[in-house]
Amino acid sequence: MRARRALSISLVLAFILALGAACQQAEGPGQAGPSPTPAAPAFQPPQDEIGVVEIKPGEPIVLAGALVIAGPDAALGTDSMRGIEIAIDDLGGELLGHKIELIKEDTGCNPEGGQAAATKLAANPKLVAIVGTSCSSEARVMAPVINDAGMVMVSPSNTAPDLTDPTKHVEAYLRTAHNDKVQGKVAAEFAFNFLKVKKAATIHDGSLYAEQLANVFAEEFKKLGGEVVAQEAVGPDDTDMRPVLTRIATQQPEIIYYPIFTKAGGFVTRQSKEIRGLENVKLMGADGLFSPDFVEAAGDAAVGMYLSSPDVTAFGSGYQDFVAKYEKKYGEKPISIFHAHAYDATMMIAEAIEKVAVEGPDGTLYIPRKALRQALYETANFQGLTGNLTCDENGDCADPKIAVYEIVSADTSGWPDQVVKKVYP
Amino acid sequence: MASAARRLAVLTGGRRIDLTMVIAWTIGALVLVLVLVGSYQTLVAGRYTAGQWFDFIVFGLAQGGIYALIALGYTMVYGVLRMINFAHGEVFMSGAFSAFFLADALARRGFLESRPIISLLALLAFAALVSMTIAVILERIAYRPLRGAPRLVPLITAVGASFFLQYTFRGLFGSGVRVYPTVPLLEGTILGIQIKLIVVFLGALATLGILWAFLTFTRTGLAIRAVAEDMEAAALMGVDVNRAISSTFAVGGAMAGVAGVLYALVFAQVQFFMGFLPGIKAFTSAVLGGIGNLPGAALGGLVLGLVESVGPSLFLDGLGIPAAHQLKDAIAFTILVLILIFRPTGILGERLGSRV
Amino acid sequence: MRRALVFGLIGGFAAWHLSLVGLIEAFAGRRLIGQGVTFSYVLLLALMLTVGYLVGRRISNWTGLLGAALAGLLVGLALWVLALLVATVDLRTVFVAASPALPDILTFNRGTGAVGLAVLLLVGAAVGFLGGGLTWLPATGRRAVLTALAIAVLVGLLRDVLSPIFPAPVMGFLFTPTGGLSLPGTATVLALALAVPIARQVLANRASSHRGSLSVRALQRRRVAARVIGVVFLASFPLWAGLFLSNVSDFVGLYILMGLGLNLVLGFAGLLDLGYVAFFAIGAYSMAVLTSPELGHFTLGFWEALPIAVAMTVVSGILIGLPVLRMRGDYLAITTLGFGEIVRLLVLSDWLKPHLGGAQGVTRIARPELGPFVIDRPQEYYYLILIGCGLAWFLSVRLRDSRIGRAWMAIREDEDVAQAMGINRVTAKLLAFATGAAMGGLSGALFASLVNSVIPQSFSLLVSINVVALLVLGGIGSLPGVVVGALALVGLPELLREFQEYRLLVYGVVLVAMMIFRPAGLWPEETRVRELEEAAEEGKTRAPAEVAAVTQDGA
Structure with missing residues (x-):
């Protein structure tokens, strides 16, 4: 009995071994071995101090989107991820004759999520570049890990100033989102010089982005000689903003600046009209609210409101096409704000890869990593959806031209031309 | 020392005082003093007019009305099964979200303007139906097989079901915000109070009344109460326990659906994550009022809404704390702890069984 | 047969759910095995298999197998109806995942016409039948087969995680460059997944026949060995992982x-x-x-x-x-x-x-x-x-x-x-x-x-x-x-x-x-197990009361 069992096991084992051997043989000749092909001795693959990605014929070029695509902040990252996907579609799904494979990693909008995603991506030697992260808190953790792995990342939506601060900036990190410092300053100048208001109030939602922007605005506004009469905060999931608006009303501000996101922004805008003492107050938001979604969420209350945003006169027709593709592909309008930035980041990376990649005689593509970084830093006058992108030595690539728009209609079918009107500068 | 203890015993109506009580009461007293000092200083500073205080109260009651409506469903389930139905917030969300599509269709065809009452009733009915169905299915799949299990187990399935529902809705309808059309009938104000807010408040009261009548006068209501009192005894007396529990979920779900539509009318936005926070708040309300107690849940909801609206300005302004509104939930939970310290079974106390 | 209908409908509903929340389309490009078998298909096939299995488990004769096939067929039918719906009516204003690409994926690229219908029905019935057939296998064999399949899917999913552990040639053998397990890789994984439990069974049998002669000290030694292996594993983990x-x-x-x-x-x-x-x-x-x-x-x-x-x-x-x-x-x-x-x-x-x-x-x-x-x-x-x-x-x-x-x-x-x-x-x-x-x-x-x-x-x-x-x-x-x-x-x-x-x-x-x-x-924990068993006992004693309740209610 036992003998028979032993026999059957050894038979199974033998079968597996034979199978394995057969497959090895079958695969053997088709695949290029690890040693360089002898047919082209003249060709020297490029050398690079932090590594070269080798892509054999038939293998894809691997890019990653490290964005928040699950949990309460999912809309922010999902929107950017779609921007990447549309960019890949526009490239025809391939680059230099290789398919583009997109790895999607969730970063959770917190440092531990950023760390998990970063370590996973860093362990993938085939990965060329990353579009990400969504939240600045993730980038602070992710950038050093990615830097050590020799890769490069371009963030579509980090706006915190410290990420590109010369003392803290990491080489692997670039971004197409603009620095909060720029936007907060323009908003304050607009309010003080153009609207000629002297008393302002700010609201943030406890997110890194909004808190930073509200503070920059308040500082700049004070510097110009204005008075900040109230600095309040709400929760991102709060719905009833009437009490906090009533509190603000007691200080009689002339403008309320709330650089928050669609959901809470819609509530604040709508409910501000219901508060005694705020009937004539001017409202102003930032690019977090620059979307048809917000205008819909706020309804008629949004008319007359000001929004700061990258100067989209440069967005032009390319952006219209983009939105059309977005709606066709995903069945809804853009759900957040950094889709175009993600699109540009992807295109920038693609262009840089095209610039530095070298094809060997056997069709193998070599992408030197350091050269890729340099090519990205050398990006200049790149015609993107979000404007003319030029990267500086600290990784800031966004077009720094910020404009202020006024919402002139609540009917979003004519977005953006019939809905927002540029008023400044 | 002994006489002091005796005096304390008189104070507490003859109950024995142990160390835990003394400690808890000391902490409670400290918090209370802080609250009073803050309120006094705020009132002395005179930053707010009487009209503004009135507004705070109205806003608080409106928000509280919605909490109350969701809390009623919470407390019913608790009264019958002694379980925290963590997924109740998602039942609320599903009603509001599904009814959006009906509301949108009605608005497009102009019905919302031409026949507002019928449209509104249709919306309420539809949301109630969806929420009811989901609540009943939820009970059948996730809770019924676990009726004999330790109490923590259904809590975890409830959490699981909550995630499932959230992300199902996200997958089906997208993660963006959907905006309810405005109902012209509900715009405008009466006596300086917005009509929507009045409707929400009255809606909460009416629902409470209907629920009370249902539990008191119908056979199903009787069965539910019997099961809440003692499941086994009720079964022995010929009550179909499974049916009674299903009806509990059905009624609780329907109320969540109604709450969802009222919420959407006031706040105009629906999104897949909208149920989570109100769910937690409703749970808090139910406990605040005395979990398992229907009027208690309603009262708890109103108190919570009031505290959130009035609290930051009243308690914290005087203490000189910036951006006080940010701490409204912290205040709400502090008040909860305070109330539970002095009344460990909530404001109205537990009245399981007799009133569910 | 009623049971088959019910399970088929539930399965169809689940298939709609999977499709409409976007799971199917999201993983349509995720190859698990070879070039053709994507994760989406694995999900749909697993659904049909499960439905068939559930029906087969309830009815253990030839009608059970027929029922299983019927249930699988119903799932296939549901998929076709959905594909047809999505292809003809624009559902996207409500269901964002009902994209134009979905029908092709659901019908295995055979279109929403008669061919697609036939293919889906056939696949459904066949897989359902297989699922029902699983119940005919002896319990250990069934478990081994299912575990092996699950492991193969898991390995396919975990490619990225495994790649730093195994040397490149092994990975190159197991996986195709575009993602999924290669065919020989699949065979190897399946064979190993099948062989390991069988070998363990054999060893256990041999050990049990020796049990009497195994001394206390030998048992102790074995326990110590297990601990040493555990410690070495934990201590060396980051070095190779x-x-x-x-x-x-x-x-x-x-x-x-x-x-x-x-x-x-x-x-x-x-x-x-x-x-x-x-x-x-x-x-x-x-x-x-x-x-x-x-x-x-x-x-x-x-x-x-x-x-x-x-x-x-x-x-x-x-x-x-x-x-x-x-x-x-x-x-x-x-x-x-x-x-x-x-x-x-x-x-x-x-x-x-x-x-x-x-x-x-x-x-x-x-x-x-x-x-x-x-x-x-x-x-x-x-x-x-x-x-x-x-x-x-x-x-x-x-x-x-x-x-x-x-x-x-x-x-x-x-x-x-x-x-x-x-x-x-x-x-x-x-x-x-x-x-x-x-x-x-x-x-x-x-x-x-x-x-x-x-x-x-x-x-x-x-x-x-x-x-x-x-x-x-x-x-x-x-x-x-x-x-x-x-x-x-x-x-x-x-x-x-x-x-x-x-x-x-x-x-x-x-x-x-x-x-x-x-x-x-x-x-x-042991005491908890006991408590649960007691609770279950109580539940059993309570059951008659509930039966009484039902009959009374009927009367």
């Missing part, structure tokens, strides 16, 4: 620490704490405030700050424990939940921003130094966390078997009786809160140093819920259960990151399913 797996195991370790801490409070003393994240946050923020140069209060080193951070959480544990001493059950649950939220709101607030960093959080938190060596990579933190878990485990075991441990269990079973028996519940409860808090605080302090920054968003209610869930899933009160629970609820989701936006959907389903099929948990 690579950066990503080390990082995942770091987080699993942090959750194990929290789980062990909460286990003292919830598992031993029976106090439902839904705000355990408060201690995690206090530990993390203490570490941040004490070491980060950003705030400028203190600039201690990691090792000086660590004991202070733990002491802070012990104090906070007592402070939170005091007002809730008299509360029970759900009142305790909501109050502690409130405390967790209060802590998060305070660290987020503008009010305390100068001291705690507010919305911007705190960065540049100290790394532990050992002489000239600085611990700053996940692989190195692993050892630190491992030591922390070891300490917490040791403490848990000692506490469980001590006087205080028995006092906790007495309180868990019946608080009033425990007090009547002379147990000082004030001390006992506070001690539970304090020690539990210390472990949470340790976890938090390590966490802050590991990710080098803290931000309020990391300390949401979800962390508390996750810890409670991993305790219950592992088996409440059971120490090995904590480890199993953490591996399942923290480790697995990290490994299966690919599910991305569907991760929480799957997480929800898994929680519900696990609780229904294993209410005692994956590795239950």
Whole structure:
């Protein structure tokens, strides 16, 4: 009995071994071995101090989107991820004759999520570049890990100033989102010089982005000689903003600046009209609210409101096409704000890869990593959806031209031309 | 020392005082003093007019009305099964979200303007139906097989079901915000109070009344109460326990659906994550009022809404704390702890069984 | 046959659900096996197989097989109807996932015409039939086949995780360059997955025939050997597992620490704490405030700050424990939940921003130094966390078997009786809160140093819920259960990151399913098992009453 069992096991084992051997043989000749092909001795693959990605014929070029695509902040990252996907579609799904494979990693909008995603991506030697992260808190953790792995990342939506601060900036990190410092300053100048208001109030939602922007605005506004009469905060999931608006009303501000996101922004805008003492107050938001979604969420209350945003006169027709593709592909309008930035980041990376990649005689593509970084830093006058992108030595690539728009209609079918009107500068 | 203890015993109506009580009461007293000092200083500073205080109260009651409506469903389930139905917030969300599509269709065809009452009733009915169905299915799949299990187990399935529902809705309808059309009938104000807010408040009261009548006068209501009192005894007396529990979920779900539509009318936005926070708040309300107690849940909801609206300005302004509104939930939970310290079974106390 | 219809309809509904939430389309490009078998198809086929199996299990004769085929066929039909609907009507204003690409995927690229219908019906019926046929296999064989299939799918899914472990030639053999398992790779994995359990069965049989002659010492030796292997495995893990797996195991370790801490409070003393994240946050923020140069209060080193951070959480544990001493059950649950939220709101607030960093959080938190060596990579933190878990485990075991441990269990079973028996519940409860808090605080302090920054968003209610869930899933009160629970609820989701936006959907389903099929948990404590069995007995005795109820109601 036992003998028979032993026999059957050894038979199974033998079968597996034979199978394995057969497959090895079958695969053997088709695949290029690890040693360089002898047919082209003249060709020297490029050398690079932090590594070269080798892509054999038939293998894809691997890019990653490290964005928040699950949990309460999912809309922010999902929107950017779609921007990447549309960019890949526009490239025809391939680059230099290789398919583009997109790895999607969730970063959770917190440092531990950023760390998990970063370590996973860093362990993938085939990965060329990353579009990400969504939240600045993730980038602070992710950038050093990615830097050590020799890769490069371009963030579509980090706006915190410290990420590109010369003392803290990491080489692997670039971004197409603009620095909060720029936007907060323009908003304050607009309010003080153009609207000629002297008393302002700010609201943030406890997110890194909004808190930073509200503070920059308040500082700049004070510097110009204005008075900040109230600095309040709400929760991102709060719905009833009437009490906090009533509190603000007691200080009689002339403008309320709330650089928050669609959901809470819609509530604040709508409910501000219901508060005694705020009937004539001017409202102003930032690019977090620059979307048809917000205008819909706020309804008629949004008319007359000001929004700061990258100067989209440069967005032009390319952006219209983009939105059309977005709606066709995903069945809804853009759900957040950094889709175009993600699109540009992807295109920038693609262009840089095209610039530095070298094809060997056997069709193998070599992408030197350091050269890729340099090519990205050398990006200049790149015609993107979000404007003319030029990267500086600290990784800031966004077009720094910020404009202020006024919402002139609540009917979003004519977005953006019939809905927002540029008023400044 | 002994006489002091005796005096304390008189104070507490003859109950024995142990160390835990003394400690808890000391902490409670400290918090209370802080609250009073803050309120006094705020009132002395005179930053707010009487009209503004009135507004705070109205806003608080409106928000509280919605909490109350969701809390009623919470407390019913608790009264019958002694379980925290963590997924109740998602039942609320599903009603509001599904009814959006009906509301949108009605608005497009102009019905919302031409026949507002019928449209509104249709919306309420539809949301109630969806929420009811989901609540009943939820009970059948996730809770019924676990009726004999330790109490923590259904809590975890409830959490699981909550995630499932959230992300199902996200997958089906997208993660963006959907905006309810405005109902012209509900715009405008009466006596300086917005009509929507009045409707929400009255809606909460009416629902409470209907629920009370249902539990008191119908056979199903009787069965539910019997099961809440003692499941086994009720079964022995010929009550179909499974049916009674299903009806509990059905009624609780329907109320969540109604709450969802009222919420959407006031706040105009629906999104897949909208149920989570109100769910937690409703749970808090139910406990605040005395979990398992229907009027208690309603009262708890109103108190919570009031505290959130009035609290930051009243308690914290005087203490000189910036951006006080940010701490409204912290205040709400502090008040909860305070109330539970002095009344460990909530404001109205537990009245399981007799009133569910 | 009615059963077949019912299951077929449920299966069809599930197929609609999978398709309309976007899962099917999202994974249509994810090749698992060869070029053709994508993860979407695996999902749909698994659905048909399950439906067929369920029908076959209920009816164990030839009609059962027919029924299984019918149920599978119904699933196929449902898919075709959906494909047709999506192709002809624009559902996207309501269902965002009903994209134009969906019908092609659902019909295996055969179109929504008669051909597509025929293919779907055929596939459905065949797979359903197979599923029904599974019930005809003997139990061990069936289990082996199903496990092997599941393992093959899992290996296909885990390619990215496996690639740093195995040398490139092995990976090249197992996988095709575009993602999925290669055909020979599939065969190998299947064969191994089948061979291992069979070999183990054989060995076990042989051992059992020898059992009589196996001496006590030999058994002991075997146990020692197992322990040595375990220790070597744990100690060498980061050396071969690579950066990503080390990082995942770091987080699993942090959750194990929290789980062990909460286990003292919830598992031993029976106090439902839904705000355990408060201690995690206090530990993390203490570490941040004490070491980060950003705030400028203190600039201690990691090792000086660590004991202070733990002491802070012990104090906070007592402070939170005091007002809730008299509360029970759900009142305790909501109050502690409130405390967790209060802590998060305070660290987020503008009010305390100068001291705690507010919305911007705190960065540049100290790394532990050992002489000239600085611990700053996940692989190195692993050892630190491992030591922390070891300490917490040791403490848990000692506490469980001590006087205080028995006092906790007495309180868990019946608080009033425990007090009547002379147990000082004030001390006992506070001690539970304090020690539990210390472990949470340790976890938090390590966490802050590991990710080098803290931000309020990391300390949401979800962390508390996750810890409670991993305790219950592992088996409440059971120490090995904590480890199993953490591996399942923290480790697995990290490994299966690919599910991305569907991760929480799957997480929800898994929680519900696990609780229904294993209410005692994956590795239950012995007394709990007994209790559950008793409860089940009670349920059985109650059943007749319910039957009576039904009949009366009918009359």
